[in-house]
Amino acid sequence: MHNNLFLIILGMGIVTYIPRMLPLTVFHRIHLPPFWRGVLRNVPYATLGALIIPGIFLIQDDPVFGILGFVSAVLASWLGANVMSVVFISVLVLTVYTIVS
Numbered sequence: 224m225h226n227n228l229f230l231i232i233l234g235m236g237i238v239t240y241i242p243r244m245l246p247l248t249v250f251h252r253i254h255l256p257p258f259w260r261g262v263l264r265n266v267p268y269a270t271l272g273a274l275i276i277p278g279i280f281l282i283q284d285d286p287v288f289g290i291l292g293f294v295s296a297v298l299a300s301w302l303g304a305n306v307m308s309v310v311f312i313s314v315l316v317l318t319v320y321t322i323v324s
Contacts, residue, residue, distance in 0.1 A: 285324075292317050 255263070279289035295316040299309045 288317065288320065291320055 282289040296313045299312040
């Protein structure tokens with residue numbers, strides 16, 4: 224059992240290391256056109272949006288709960304709050320909403 228667990232952890236480490244290592248070692252000499260560099264720079268933001276947006280509407284039976292948390296987080300971050308403050312403000316707003324409703 225312990226050998227299987229070790230092999231699984233080792234395999235997962237290798238699988239996650241390869242995509243991070245390849246761009247640094249193999250593709251660092253390739254110069255992409257500005258358009259493709261821009262596309263690749265925006266992939267993390269698009270992925271983050273694809274992961275977060277469905278969760279906003281599916282977090283509870285009441286979709287207003289997720290929308291209110293999202294809007295409060297966006298407003299707090301737009302006003303310049305740091306990450307911990309954004310999380311705290313969103314939790315505070317949703318706590319007040321839960322108590323009031």
